[in-house]
Amino acid sequence: MASSSKSASFSQQEINELQTTYEQGGLSKFATQIVKKLNDIENVKLNIAVTGDSGAGKSTFINAMRGLRACDEGAAEIGINETTMVRTPYKHPDFPNVCFWDLPGVGTTKFPMKDYVSKMEFTKYDFFIIISQNRFTENDAKVAKEIQNLEKKLYFVRSQIDNDFNSLKLQGVGFDEIKELAQIKEKINCGLMEAGISEPIIFLISSLFPKEFDFNKLKETLLDNLDGIKRDVLLMSLPSTTVKIVEQKRAQLKKRIWMLATVSAVVGAVPVPGLSFAVDLGILVNAIIDFRKSLGLDGASLQRLANVAKKPVEFLKAEVRTPLVGEIDKEFVKQMLVRSSFAAVSVVEVALDTIPIIGSIFGAVSSFGMTYKLLTDVLDDLVENAQRVVTVAFAPDPSHPQ
Numbered sequence: 001m002a003s004s005s006k007s008a009s010f011s012q013q014e015i016n017e018l019q020t021t022y023e024q025g026g027l028s029k030f031a032t033q034i035v036k037k038l039n040d041i042e043n044v045k046l047n048i049a050v051t052g053d054s055g056a057g058k059s060t061f062i063n064a065m066r067g068l069r070a071c072d073e074g075a076a077e078i079g080i081n082e083t084t085m086v087r088t089p090y091k092h093p094d095f096p097n098v099c100f101w102d103l104p105g106v107g108t109t110k111f112p113m114k115d116y117v118s119k120m121e122f123t124k125y126d127f128f129i130i131i132s133q134n135r136f137t138e139n140d141a142k143v144a145k146e147i148q149n150l151e152k153k154l155y156f157v158r159s160q161i162d163n164d165f166n167s168l169k170l171q172g173v174g175f176d177e178i179k180e181l182a183q184i185k186e187k188i189n190c191g192l193m194e195a196g197i198s199e200p201i202i203f204l205i206s207s208l209f210p211k212e213f214d215f216n217k218l219k220e221t222l223l224d225n226l227d228g229i230k231r232d233v234l235l236m237s238l239p240s241t242t243v244k245i246v247e248q249k250r251a252q253l254k255k256r257i258w259m260l261a262t263v264s265a266v267v268g269a270v271p272v273p274g275l276s277f278a279v280d281l282g283i284l285v286n287a288i289i290d291f292r293k294s295l296g297l298d299g300a301s302l303q304r305l306a307n308v309a310k311k312p313v314e315f316l317k318a319e320v321r322t323p324l325v326g327e328i329d330k331e332f333v334k335q336m337l338v339r340s341s342f343a344a345v346s347v348v349e350v351a352l353d354t355i356p357i358i359g360s361i362f363g364a365v366s367s368f369g370m371t372y373k374l375l376t377d378v379l380d381d382l383v384e385n386a387q388r389v390v391t392v393a394f395a396p397d398p399s400h401p402q
């Protein structure tokens with residue numbers, strides 16, 4: 001099984017090894033290594049535990065992380081008085097390798113801590129989130145210590161912050177939001193330190209307003225603390241709610257292009273009538289569909305983003321101006337290749353930012369160069385559209401109040 005330390009792209013050392021692989025085993029051995037890396041990216045799983053008392057906001061948070069509302073298919077049911085003794089998995093609708101586990105609070109289960117830890121399978125998660133809608137309890141602190149003993153990453157999330165501010169507003173109390181947030185955080189921090197938790201990482205969020213408060217900071221921190229493929233997997237699954245997330249996705253997907261181009265040009269390459277070179281059109285079709293999904297431009301993702309942004313989906317669709325969101329099949333890709341065939345990038349140029357050996361393997365303009373160019377253009381086009389969508393989705397607009 002792939003370990004979390006595996007990178008989503010090749011390190012310098014791995015590139016050196018690839019060079020040796022090519023010299024000793026030839027092109028097919030070289031391509032096999034690349035296929036393996038792409039398979040790792042597809043197969044690595046991320047398991048996230050979410051625990052806290054009943055009513056804390058676990059289900060709402062798990063939905064928000066997946067860009068879902070409570071009424072959407074696959075959403076966790078909210079506002080129910082928890083009686084379950086078992087954990088419930090919630091997979092991401094488009095990225096089933098990302099799974100959020102809704103753990104009943106230790107208080108709900110009444111299990112002794114030792115049983116709670118083993119029944120909830122604490123060793124299986126990549127990281128933990130403990131949620132509370134108020135101060136963190138003694139139970140929360142006990143669970144946190146167990147997590148820290150296992151040397152797993154843990155985040156404290158104080159949910160429903162929007163309620164705090166609404167009640168202040170309703171009571172006509174003047175306040176400085178930044179100061180108020182700092183005070184709430186400090187109080188939580190002191191409480192947790194007193195309970196024996198060293199250096200707690202705390203976020204104040206509203207799952208109903210994921211653009212506000214610390215929600216984006218939380219996502220950034222979760223990403224920063226994961227490495228390699230696990231980071232890649234979480235990043236691709238996050239709703240494209242900020243320009244920064246879209247840019248991060250672009251950077252990560254860009255690293256896959258030379259790998260996909262190599263596989264398309266080597267492993268499954270067959271001559272295509274009408275093209276002067278052999279490629280695997282199927283790989284390219286799948287790559288385009290994957291890029292589109294990762295950037296949130298497929299119909300379902302756009303609908304989810306519209307729901308989160310509280311804007312009509314048509315409003316977002318109007319910003320999508322690329323044929324890449326239509327039906328993508330082999331014929332479509334072939335036509336794209338025919339159209340761009342006179343503008344293929346020089347492989348030497350590609351080699352400079354990827355791996356030098358690519359230049360010596362594929363020569364000047366070739367199926368590799370063509371597919372590399374195609375996927376680079378596709379990515380640029382999709383990113384441009386995704387940036388327009390996210391900007392419009394969250395821009396204040398009097399005719400579409402949020």
Ligand SMILES: Nc1nc2c(ncn2[C@@H]2O[C@H](COP(=O)(O)OP(=O)(O)O)[C@@H](O)[C@H]2O)c(=O)[nH]1
Pocket residue numbers: 052053054055056057058059060061077078079080082159160161162163205206207208209
């Ligand atoms: N205003 C507001 N309400 C929330 C938020 N998170 C959860 N809730 C509400 O709090 C209640 C309990 O949430 P739920 O997710 O079911 O908590 P769970 O029992 O921990 O799964 C529900 O009525 C939610 O709608 C939030 O961030 N803001």
Ligand SMILES: [Mg+2]
Pocket residue numbers: 058059060076077078079080082102
């Ligand atoms: Mg729940």
